Amino acid sequence: MAKQMTIHLRVWRQAGPEAPGRLVDYTVTEANEHMSFLELLDVLNEQLIGKGQDPVEFDSDCREGICGSCGLMVGGIAHGPQRRTAVCQLHMRSFKDGDTITVEPWRARAFPIIRDLVVDRSAFDRIIVAGGYVSVTTGGAPDANALPIRKHEADEAMDYAACIGCGACVAACPNGSASLFTAAKIAHLELLPQGRVESERRTMAMVDQMAAEGFGDCSNHAECEAVCPKGISVAGIARMRRAYMKGVFAG
Amino acid sequence: MTSSGSLLLKALVSPVGRKVLTGITGAGLVIFVIIHMAGNLTYLLPGSDPYNLYAHKLMSFGWGLYVLEIGLATFFLLHAIIGVSIFVRKRRARPKGYKLYKSAGGASRMGLSSRSMIYTGIILLVFLVFHLISFKFGPDVGDGYVAIIKGEEVRDLHRLMTEKFKGPLYAFGYPVIMILLGLHMRHGVWSAMQSLGLTNPRITPIVYPLGLIMGAGVAVGFIVVPLTIYFTPV
Ligand code: HEM
Ligand code: FES
Numbered sequence: 001m002a003k004q005m006t007i008h009l010r011v012w013r014q015a016g017p018e019a020p021g022r023l024v025d026y027t028v029t030e031a032n033e034h035m036s037f038l039e040l041l042d043v044l045n046e047q048l049i050g051k052g053q054d055p056v057e058f059d060s061d062c063r064e065g066i067c068g069s070c071g072l073m074v075g076g077i078a079h080g081p082q083r084r085t086a087v088c089q090l091h092m093r094s095f096k097d098g099d100t101i102t103v104e105p106w107r108a109r110a111f112p113i114i115r116d117l118v119v120d121r122s123a124f125d126r127i128i129v130a131g132g133y134v135s136v137t138t139g140g141a142p143d144a145n146a147l148p149i150r151k152h153e154a155d156e157a158m159d160y161a162a163c164i165g166c167g168a169c170v171a172a173c174p175n176g177s178a179s180l181f182t183a184a185k186i187a188h189l190e191l192l193p194q195g196r197v198e199s200e201r202r203t204m205a206m207v208d209q210m211a212a213e214g215f216g217d218c219s220n221h222a223e224c225e226a227v228c229p230k231g232i233s234v235a236g237i238a239r240m241r242r243a244y245m246k247g248v249f250a251g
Numbered sequence: 252m253t254s255s256g257s258l259l260l261k262a263l264v265s266p267v268g269r270k271v272l273t274g275i276t277g278a279g280l281v282i283f284v285i286i287h288m289a290g291n292l293t294y295l296l297p298g299s300d301p302y303n304l305y306a307h308k309l310m311s312f313g314w315g316l317y318v319l320e321i322g323l324a325t326f327f328l329l330h331a332i333i334g335v336s337i338f339v340r341k342r343r344a345r346p347k348g349y350k351l352y353k354s355a356g357g358a359s360r361m362g363l364s365s366r367s368m369i370y371t372g373i374i375l376l377v378f379l380v381f382h383l384i385s386f387k388f389g390p391d392v393g394d395g396y397v398a399i400i401k402g403e404e405v406r407d408l409h410r411l412m413t414e415k416f417k418g419p420l421y422a423f424g425y426p427v428i429m430i431l432l433g434l435h436m437r438h439g440v441w442s443a444m445q446s447l448g449l450t451n452p453r454i455t456p457i458v459y460p461l462g463l464i465m466g467a468g469v470a471v472g473f474i475v476v477p478l479t480i481y482f483t484p485v
Contacts, residue, residue, distance in 0.1 A: 010350075012350075023350055073349060073351070073352075075351065075353065076349065076351035076352045076353035077353050077354075077355045078355070081355075083355070083357055102350060102351040104349055104350060104351070107345055107347055107348065107349055108344060108345055109343065109344050109345065109346055110344070172355065174341065174361065174366065175337070175340070175341035175344060175345075176341065176344030176345040177266070177344070179266075207265060207266060207267050208265065210266065211264075211265065211266050214343070214344060215266075215344055216337075216340050216341045216343070216344030216345070217266045217269055217270065217337045217340050217341065218266070218270060219337065219341070219365065219368065219442070220360065220365070220438070220441065220442040220445045220446065221359065221360055221361035221365050221366075222358055222359050222360040222361065223354060223355065223359045223360075223361045225357075225358040225359070226354065226355040226356060226357040226358045226359035226361075227355045231358075233358075233452055234358075234445065235450065235451050235452045235455070237445070238445055238448045238449070238450045238451065239448065240267065240448075241267050241270065241271060241446065241447070241448035242448035244265070244267040244268070244271075245267075245271060245448065248258065248261065248262070248268070
């Protein structure tokens with residue numbers, strides 16, 4: 001039998017992009033330890049709808065940690081206290097019965113709040129549009145192993161490709177920097193032969209777009225790596241800087 | 252081929268370029284403070300007037316010393332200007348802060364040292380002005396501070412230093428500032444390496460603790476001379 005829990009929530013409510021927001025207190029008595037944090041919010045919303053109030057808006061889709069739609073500051077930490085999990089996979093057993101949990105949206109100028117806990121992350125899309133792709137013609141699907149790639153490089157590329165673009169790195173960064181996201185996309189492509197050719201040009205274009213979107217500079221706090229649900233390493237940011245320097249000196 | 256001026260301009264407007272410049276200037280300043288600290292320690296060496304001898308050796312660089320000084324001043328200014336601009340951008344990037352914000356721990360390198368870079372940095376800059384007025388532009392040969400090194404009349408820096416650190420403000424104020432310098436370096440050493448793209452998952456676990464060792468080492472090295480002077484009876 002799952003343990004029943006009572007959870008007190010302080011949730012950021014904001015009616016629209018320009019509306020003033022505030023933290024509102026709620027109590028959910030029908031929580032249990034196997035629920036995900038998003039399911040807890042679902043239960044809260046049922047309560048609110050039952051009382052004729054507006055439900056709390058938040059993003060989610062796959063609820064299995066792979067789509068990157070979800071993202072909340074839970075107890076002051078992006079995606080909550082459990083390491084390497086998106087908030088959809090954060091379970092209530094990570095909390096104690098009677099806990100009070102503060103829930104806020106990602107906060108960054110480049111991620112404007114749409115409503116309550118939902119933010120507009122299209123700035124990430126525009127960084128990808130600026131260069132996060134490979135434009136060499138590769139022809140039809142190549143045969144497997146036609147292009148040998150060293151095992152450790154394939155593994156490293158895969159580690160960076162694991163980025164789901166949730167925005168936790170920006171949310172957790174004291175500077176509101178998007179360096180980890182941008183670096184992950186750059187590193188993932190740069191490590192593979194098809195992507196390597198355009199690496200410098202791609203890096204410069206994506207870094208410029210990152211700045212244009214109003215993200216802050218990186219101060220190497222590495223808080224981004226700590227909250228990343230995929231554990232993406234700040235070593236990618238060092239890699240991005242190397243590619244950028246190569247690009248600058250190549251003219 | 253781009254000229255070096257336009258290269259600098261390009262770097263200043265890019266978030267990665269700014270980091271690379273903070274890294275280069277920061278690393279340069281770290282090297283400078285280590286040399287400066289080692290030089291100060293000559294004060295404690297035995298023998299006749301080792302500190303003035305060291306100062307004399309430095310002065311014998313002639314115009315080379317001026318080049319170094321101009322380079323150093325440029326590094327300080329560039330470093331401080333970019334540091335402030337990073338801080339301004341950070342404020343702009345998150346106009347509305349969190350009600351509750353915590354570090355997730357784990358891989359995070361965020362802490363007192365990393366969060367206080369701008370404050371320790373500004374204090375160091377203000378200190379630098381005060382420090383230069385006290386020593387570099389302090390009493391000279393003309394004011395009677397004369398020592399004889401190898402038959403030559405030179406500025407008696409040993410006397411100047413001894414007099415200054417006999418006063419409690421200098422003797423105890425300097426150590427406080429040097430602890431702040433150590434704190435700045437605690438995050439700064441790793442940060443500069445990371446900014447210059449010199450890190451990878453294998454060396455980061457070595458580089459990060461190195462910041463603590465270097466920061467503490469520089470602070471202690473700078474602190475022993477003032478305290479020794481203050482507590483040595485005349
Ligand atoms: C002896 C003096 C100094 C030394 C040895 C030093 C060293 C360093 C180093 C090594 C870094 C890391 C570079 C990087 O992150 O890429 C750094 C960063 C920084 N320094 Fe200094 N610094 C000194 C003076 C100053 C001064 C005078 C300021 C004045 C504002 C300052 C402000 C900063 C700031 C704000 C950062 C962090 C930049 C960021 O957010 O990434 N520092 N410093
Ligand atoms: S909902 Fe898809 S990652 Fe959380």
